[in-house]
Amino acid sequence: MTETAPQDVAGEDWATEAGPPYRGLIVIDWPAAIGSSPYACMSGWGVTITDAVSGKPITTCTDITVHADVEALVTADLELFADKDGEPLLEGEPVLDGDEVRTGTFPFVVSEMRVRHA
Secondary structure: OOOOOHHHOOOOOHHHOOOOOOOOEEEEEEEOOOOOOOOOOOOOOOOEEEEOOOOOEOOOEEEEEEEEOOOOOEEEEEEEEEOOOOOEOOOOOOOEEOOEEOEEEEEEEEEEEEEEOO
């Protein structure tokens, strides 16, 4: 199977639209809803995020905001550890900025979301 980034798809002009430059493609894996009630909710705890192209887990994410515009791509803003130049670190150790861990918020395209079943 060949992985194709959205900017490589012929005829698609999403990359030329005004907006943030996307940092890559991700897969979001949610834990199953807790309980058997029809009102059971999914927890934000235990979510895993994977780079959709490399298959490697993104282990430096501290927060995620998913955007699901019905007329556009599903995207996510990931708060990640950042390097000394402010670029995202997808893995590795945090960079300290004084007493704080250096982070930044970076936009990604969501290629897949799935729910882990218990």
